[in-house]
Amino acid sequence: MKITVKQLKEMMYWIVLGRKIEEKITLLFKEGRLRGHHHPGIGVEGIHVGCCFGLGAEDYVVPSHRGKLPELMMGVDLKYLMAGYYNRREGLGGGRVPTGSHMYGDMSKHVIPGTGIIGSLIPVAMGAGLGIKVKKAKGVVVAFFGDGAANRGDFHEALNMAAAFRLPVLFVLQNNRYSISVSVEKATGMEHLSVRAAGYGIPGKTVEGCEVLEVYEEATRAIKRAREGKGPTLLECMWHRWTGHSISDADIYRTDKERREGEAKCPVLAFKAKLISEGALTEDEFSEMEKRADDVIEAAVVYSEKECTDPDPSDILRGVYARG
Amino acid sequence: MREITYVEAINEALIEEMDRDDGVFIFGEDIVVGYGGGGMFGATRGLADRFGPDRVLDTPLSEVAISGAALGAALVGLRPIAEIMFGDFLTITMDQIVNNVAKMRWVLNDEVDVPIVYRTSYGAGIGAGFHHSQSFEAWFAHVPGLKVVMPSDPADAKGLLKASIRDNDPVIFMEHKLLYKRLSGPVPEEEYLIPLGKGEIKRAGEDVTIIATGAMVRLSLEAAEVLGKKGVSAEVIDPRTIQPLDEELILGSVKKTGRAVIVHEAPVFGGFGGEIAAMLADKGIDYLDGPVKRVGALFTPIPNWNRMEKYYLPDIEKIVNAVAEVIRFEGR
Ligand SMILES: Cc1ncc(C[n+]2csc(CCOP(=O)(O)OP(=O)(O)O)c2C)c(N)n1
Ligand SMILES: [Mg+2]
Numbered sequence: 001m002k003i004t005v006k007q008l009k010e011m012m013y014w015i016v017l018g019r020k021i022e023e024k025i026t027l028l029f030k031e032g033r034l035r036g037h038h039h040p041g042i043g044v045e046g047i048h049v050g051c052c053f054g055l056g057a058e059d060y061v062v063p064s065h066r067g068k069l070p071e072l073m074m075g076v077d078l079k080y081l082m083a084g085y086y087n088r089r090e091g092l093g094g095g096r097v098p099t100g101s102h103m104y105g106d107m108s109k110h111v112i113p114g115t116g117i118i119g120s121l122i123p124v125a126m127g128a129g130l131g132i133k134v135k136k137a138k139g140v141v142v143a144f145f146g147d148g149a150a151n152r153g154d155f156h157e158a159l160n161m162a163a164a165f166r167l168p169v170l171f172v173l174q175n176n177r178y179s180i181s182v183s184v185e186k187a188t189g190m191e192h193l194s195v196r197a198a199g200y201g202i203p204g205k206t207v208e209g210c211e212v213l214e215v216y217e218e219a220t221r222a223i224k225r226a227r228e229g230k231g232p233t234l235l236e237c238m239w240h241r242w243t244g245h246s247i248s249d250a251d252i253y254r255t256d257k258e259r260r261e262g263e264a265k266c267p268v269l270a271f272k273a274k275l276i277s278e279g280a281l282t283e284d285e286f287s288e289m290e291k292r293a294d295d296v297i298e299a300a301v302v303y304s305e306k307e308c309t310d311p312d313p314s315d316i317l318r319g320v321y322a323r324g
Numbered sequence: 325m326r327e328i329t330y331v332e333a334i335n336e337a338l339i340e341e342m343d344r345d346d347g348v349f350i351f352g353e354d355i356v357v358g359y360g361g362g363g364m365f366g367a368t369r370g371l372a373d374r375f376g377p378d379r380v381l382d383t384p385l386s387e388v389a390i391s392g393a394a395l396g397a398a399l400v401g402l403r404p405i406a407e408i409m410f411g412d413f414l415t416i417t418m419d420q421i422v423n424n425v426a427k428m429r430w431v432l433n434d435e436v437d438v439p440i441v442y443r444t445s446y447g448a449g450i451g452a453g454f455h456h457s458q459s460f461e462a463w464f465a466h467v468p469g470l471k472v473v474m475p476s477d478p479a480d481a482k483g484l485l486k487a488s489i490r491d492n493d494p495v496i497f498m499e500h501k502l503l504y505k506r507l508s509g510p511v512p513e514e515e516y517l518i519p520l521g522k523g524e525i526k527r528a529g530e531d532v533t534i535i536a537t538g539a540m541v542r543l544s545l546e547a548a549e550v551l552g553k554k555g556v557s558a559e560v561i562d563p564r565t566i567q568p569l570d571e572e573l574i575l576g577s578v579k580k581t582g583r584a585v586i587v588h589e590a591p592v593f594g595g596f597g598g599e600i601a602a603m604l605a606d607k608g609i610d611y612l613d614g615p616v617k618r619v620g621a622l623f624t625p626i627p628n629w630n631r632m633e634k635y636y637l638p639d640i641e642k643i644v645n646a647v648a649e650v651i652r653f654e655g656r
């Protein structure tokens with residue numbers, strides 16, 4: 001697969017940005033500057049960059065509760081997203097919705113809202129694929145969800161129908177081996193879930209989520225296949241949840257050994273080391289990326305805290321039904 | 325009497341009933357070691373250690389499987405308790421609960437018991453947003469065959485949960501998440517049960533009856549204090565179970581006061597308050613000296629920003645204003 005040095009650097013920047021956003025938001029929650037739900041996405045960055053890097057404006061994503069990169073890579077402005085987190089009028093959701101974790105989207109950027117009812121948007125992603133097919137449009141849909149979500153009936157019904165109708169959908173199963181405290185092994189008796197694809201007669205593959213280029217290669221293959229009308233793919237990407245499930249989870253069920261092994265597979269460090277060893281990136285360039293990401297995030301925080309305004313509580317009355 | 329929290333009362337009820345009857349077992353998501361042990365709110369703390377992995381099970385993230393499994397287990401002679409982590413996820417279980425669970429006794433010609441308790445945490449007030457805050461009690465109360473229990477304080481939570489576990493019909497047991505750790509109260513140490521279908525007068529009064537459930541009971545008690553200062557004596561009634569509903573208690577109170585205000589957390593339209601108002605119109609019209617008013621949430625999804633959530637939910641002022649619309653008093 002051909003990929004330019006410039007593109008590699010872009011990918012690196014997204015990964016750095018994704019990591020820094022998660023770290024910053026976690027900090028803002030700990031400091032009490034943000035409230036509500038927060039499910040840190042530290043560690044998931046490589047999956048998102050690998051899956052979204054090749055997407056265009058005709059494509060759609062359905063994010064999960066982990067990580068913000070799919071929506072940002074589709075063009076959602078970080079300021080807008082952050083202001084939503086702060087429940088500001090100018091932000092995504094207009095201050096009303098649990099931005100960042102549960103259900104928020106922006107159809108102008110082809111970001112279909114994820115959901116707090118874990119797994120319920122998998123059929124919706126499939127339906128978007130159906131719509132694209134019926135409209136004879138070009139796009140593909142990339143749906144992100146976890147190993148826990150894959151145990152909902154919704155997953156099975158959606159994959160079957162997507163397979164039967166040959167819909168242009170890439171199902172990205174982000175397997176971090178846990179659904180809160182319940183391990184994949186306990187919940188399914190298996191280690192990997194990509195084998196389920198065989199049950200629907202579609203391709204299924206497992207990759208290491210921290211190997212960004214591997215994810216990119218498999219995602220690109222699946223997306224190409226989908227664009228050609230050959231139907232969906234189930235791509236299982238392994239990753240490690242660096243934190244408790246959410247900021248309120250004491251995380252007593254995982255061992256330190258598990259944590260150490262998981263954190264050894266860091267998408268940021270792995271990709272950085274690879275690019276540097278191949279001469280595609282210098283330490284200085286990496287530091288610049290970090291600074292650039294810090295600046296963008298800081299600007300979004302300042303914008304949200306200082307420049308945005310509180311909505312009027314009565315704004316919740318708007319948009320329950322269509323006007324007129 | 326010793327005081328314990330709402331969630332501790334629930335935990336005690338579970339332990340006592342599992343001690344008492346080997347047929348009682350419990351399963352759900354993350355109830356064993358999740359969130360520092362004992363699930364998101366600690367209701368199942370210590371159960372796994374005490375009763376072992378055969379009677380305390382973590383399930384996959386599979387609400388359809390959980391809700392259906394409870395029925396299957398009940399049909400082979402057990403008394404399952406199924407935990408649905410958030411009341412909002414009951415939507416996923418509707419097929420099993422409404423189409424299968426509720427009808428099974430009737431389908432089997434009244435020859436079997438269907439002793440299931442679906443425990444869930446419901447309700448708003450902690451900024452959890454529309455997917456973790458909804459109150460669906462009216463939907464379930466509308467289904468023949470189901471019972472719906474909504475304790476408002478620790479003592480009721482314990483007595484009602486024990487009775488629900490021993491009940492031979494399926495029960496939707498709705499635990500208000502705002503109360504879990506925030507509300508403590510006296511709970512007897514000796515064994516007691518609170519029968520389903522028996523409400524309680526939580527505060528006696530003469531001028532107006534306020535009928536409330538769940539977290540709205542405490543709010544109504546606070547509103548009653550405010551009203552007291554204005555010279556209005558409010559009686560607060562908690563039906564405790566809305567299916568079956570203690571009509572007698574409500575009618576008796578309204579007969580005395582002549583006025584009724586109903587407070588629940590779900591949106592007013594289609595809420596169970598309409599059922600009580602209709603019951604009063606039907607059986608209590610001669611007692612009423614004014615209109616029946618309902619106080620509930622606005623007809624919108626539940627916002628997660630705390631100021632919006634406050635605006636959305638009933639509050640003391642809304643209750644006091646509703647009372648003012650059914651009874652004239654000074655200082656209004
Ligand atoms: C239908 C439903 N059931 C349960 C939950 C509670 N819950 C939220 S996230 C989660 C675990 C999800 O695990 P997974 O899909 O593997 O994603 P991860 O959090 O590991 O990224 C659970 C059980 C929920 N939000 N929705
Ligand atoms: Mg997981």
